[in-house]
Amino acid sequence: MKGLVFIFCCLAGLSGCASSGRQTVAQDANFIIIKPLPQDDLTSLAIAYLGHPQDASIIARYNPQLNLSKGDVVAIPKRNFNPAAVYVNGYQSIPILCYHQFSAGPANNSMVVSANNFEQQMAYLQQHDYRVISLQEFHHFTQGQQALPEKSVVITIDDGYKSYLEIAYPILKKYGFASTLFIYPDFIGVGSALNWRDVGFLNNDPLVDIQSHSKSHDNLSPKAGGENSSAYLQRLATEVLDTDKILQQKIQRTAQYFAYPYGNTSQQLIDLLAKQHYQLGLTVKKGSNPTFASPYLLNRTMIYADDNLTTFVKQLDGFKQVNLK
Amino acid sequence: MSAANKKYYLSALIVCILSACATVTHEQADIYLQRQLLAMQLEAEEQYADALIQWKIAKTISPQQALVDAEVRRLSQLISQKTALLTAQAKKLTPAANSNSLKTICLKILALEPDNQFAMQQLRNIEFKTGLSAAEKKTAKMNENIKLSQTQQQLQKAQADYNQQSQNLLKQKNFSALLQLSQDYLLTTPKNTEAQQHQLHALLKLAEVHQLRGENEQAIGYLEQAYKLQPTSGVSDQLSQLKQQVSNHYFVQANKVLKSDIDKAVEYLQSSVAFDHNNQSATKLLFQAKRIQQNLRQIKATN
Numbered sequence: 001m002k003g004l005v006f007i008f009c010c011l012a013g014l015s016g017c018a019s020s021g022r023q024t025v026a027q028d029a030n031f032i033i034i035k036p037l038p039q040d041d042l043t044s045l046a047i048a049y050l051g052h053p054q055d056a057s058i059i060a061r062y063n064p065q066l067n068l069s070k071g072d073v074v075a076i077p078k079r080n081f082n083p084a085a086v087y088v089n090g091y092q093s094i095p096i097l098c099y100h101q102f103s104a105g106p107a108n109n110s111m112v113v114s115a116n117n118f119e120q121q122m123a124y125l126q127q128h129d130y131r132v133i134s135l136q137e138f139h140h141f142t143q144g145q146q147a148l149p150e151k152s153v154v155i156t157i158d159d160g161y162k163s164y165l166e167i168a169y170p171i172l173k174k175y176g177f178a179s180t181l182f183i184y185p186d187f188i189g190v191g192s193a194l195n196w197r198d199v200g201f202l203n204n205d206p207l208v209d210i211q212s213h214s215k216s217h218d219n220l221s222p223k224a225g226g227e228n229s230s231a232y233l234q235r236l237a238t239e240v241l242d243t244d245k246i247l248q249q250k251i252q253r254t255a256q257y258f259a260y261p262y263g264n265t266s267q268q269l270i271d272l273l274a275k276q277h278y279q280l281g282l283t284v285k286k287g288s289n290p291t292f293a294s295p296y297l298l299n300r301t302m303i304y305a306d307d308n309l310t311t312f313v314k315q316l317d318g319f320k321q322v323n324l325k
Numbered sequence: 326m327s328a329a330n331k332k333y334y335l336s337a338l339i340v341c342i343l344s345a346c347a348t349v350t351h352e353q354a355d356i357y358l359q360r361q362l363l364a365m366q367l368e369a370e371e372q373y374a375d376a377l378i379q380w381k382i383a384k385t386i387s388p389q390q391a392l393v394d395a396e397v398r399r400l401s402q403l404i405s406q407k408t409a410l411l412t413a414q415a416k417k418l419t420p421a422a423n424s425n426s427l428k429t430i431c432l433k434i435l436a437l438e439p440d441n442q443f444a445m446q447q448l449r450n451i452e453f454k455t456g457l458s459a460a461e462k463k464t465a466k467m468n469e470n471i472k473l474s475q476t477q478q479q480l481q482k483a484q485a486d487y488n489q490q491s492q493n494l495l496k497q498k499n500f501s502a503l504l505q506l507s508q509d510y511l512l513t514t515p516k517n518t519e520a521q522q523h524q525l526h527a528l529l530k531l532a533e534v535h536q537l538r539g540e541n542e543q544a545i546g547y548l549e550q551a552y553k554l555q556p557t558s559g560v561s562d563q564l565s566q567l568k569q570q571v572s573n574h575y576f577v578q579a580n581k582v583l584k585s586d587i588d589k590a591v592e593y594l595q596s597s598v599a600f601d602h603n604n605q606s607a608t609k610l611l612f613q614a615k616r617i618q619q620n621l622r623q624i625k626a627t628n
Binding site: 025026027028030031032033062064065072073075081082083084085086087088091144219221222223224225262263264265266267270283285290291292293294296297299322324325 | 359386449456
């Protein structure tokens with residue numbers, strides 16, 4: 001009976017006939033056609049039907065030439081009709097940003113982003129209607145399971161410096177932005193790194209996703225001159241599988257995403273990750289990622305200390321213009 | 326509640342909800358028409374996938390319209406035909422030779438048919454190859470940098486060793502060894518200015534030492550090497566003076582044996598002129614001595 005009540009609630013919610021005051025003109029398995037309220041805009045409809053204000057652009061795609069002030073009805077998709085996110089004028093491509101360290105004051109090296117700059121960057125994302133998505137959502141996007149607005153971006157932070165918790169995390173929390181933290185266990189508890197208690201705390205936050213960045217942050221491409229195949233495979237196994245064990249033991253987490261140290265990878269490492277439970281592998285090759293991106297060779301764009309807002313914004317290119325008629 | 330009852334109950338609920346929504350059905354014809362026009366416009370603009378979506382929206386609005394199904398079928402067939410043509414083009418291309426062309430064709434396929442698995446897989450393959458190639462290039466460059474760094478470390482060590490040894494040799498005033506050390510070091514690092522200076526310094530000092538010992542010809546040898554390295558007027562003057570001295574020395578020696586040993590005298594005079602082309606006395610005497618030598622040889626030959 002409880003199950004039936006749940007189904008009824010869902011259907012009532014989707015029909016929207018009375019619950020939100022919006023009239024449902026028609027619906028089937030593909031669309032719900034609604035007559036918006038006079039005060040509605042695409043954002044309020046996106047919140048009501050798709051759950052995120054930034055998804056207004058998804059509704060816009062299905063309703064070209066829409067004029068809400070004239071009382072046009074709106075078609076809300078119930079599924080993703082464009083799993084490839086490829087259109088006649090180009091294709092969607094999601095940027096994945098990569099940070100390392102943060103500083104309270106001005107940054108003293110290129111890998112450290114000041115709190116002030118980071119705050120400005122996050123404020124920009126919010127003010128310009130970017131949807132900060134998790135890597136899981138990104139993964140669903142690449143599998144065609146989830147439509148995303150053009151202004152979508154993933155935030156990742158490498159290594160596990162304490163400055164993530166002290167500086168970046170509170171800012172991300174303020175904006176409600178998801179982030180993925182790639183840690184390598186050999187660093188945790190050492191010097192300027194987080195300790196396992198910090199990692200445990202972050203792991204309990206649904207906005208934070210803890211993932212693997214190898215065990216020791218060794219360069220995982222074959223070594224120059226003289227590393228034989230079996231020694232190399234053994235080194236890879238240690239770096240990948242030992243980290244899995246440690247993450248499982250320390251925070252009861254199975255990593256699904258792997259950020260290559262220095263962005264370096266190889267066919268052997270990709271094969272190993274694919275054989276295990278890993279779904280995505282991330283490099284530091286600058287650029288964004290379309291649905292057809294190779295899942296174990298994803299591009300990531302590093303954000304440096306000297307990136308000002310103008311250069312930061314240039315990294316957010318979420319749509320590649322190409323004439324595909 | 327049995328499964329059959331559950332089904333019945335659920336269907337009844339859906340009917341209730343849809344009935345409630347039926348209050349706006351009088352507008353559906355207009356809305357349908359709007360979507361139909363939009364679909365036609367998008368198709369005219371070659372936005373076939375978007376046009377098909379509008380027909381599907383039209384179907385949601387008016388599921389009973391027979392025209393919608395016919396249009397969905399017609400447009401789907403048109404898309405399939407276009408996709409088939411592009412797929413055939415894509416299959417003719419070899420990925421290695423035409424990855425850009427293949428990518429564009431596959432993107433066109435996806436723009437028509439966003440769930441086309443063939444195009445998606447081809448694009449993933451291209452992305453993988455491109456990505457792996459970039460990763461391999463990065464690794465190669467990194468390894469090259471490591472080698473470069475190792476070479477630089479070796480050079481730095483060699484420089485440090487050289488500095489220490491050269492300072493010791495300077496303190497000991499062992500200029501022969503300093504000359505050897507600097508010349509050896511310059512074989513591997515020819516642009517090292519410190520070693521170049523050491524080499525010059527050692528040559529000048531060795532010339533000085535030999536000159537003091539009266540070994541002017543050895544001194545000239547070192548000075549000539551020094552002049553090649555640093556052709557300054559100072560070295561040049563020193564060299565000229567020394568050569569004049571040696572030239573004069575041979576001129577004096579020649580005069581001493583001119584009457585007793587004409588062959589030896591010619592030899593000395595040739596050396597004298599060789600060291601100083603401007604030594605007029607030696608040149609003149611060499612001419613005379615050679616004539617005497619020739620006369621003597623003729624006399625000997627006739628006797």
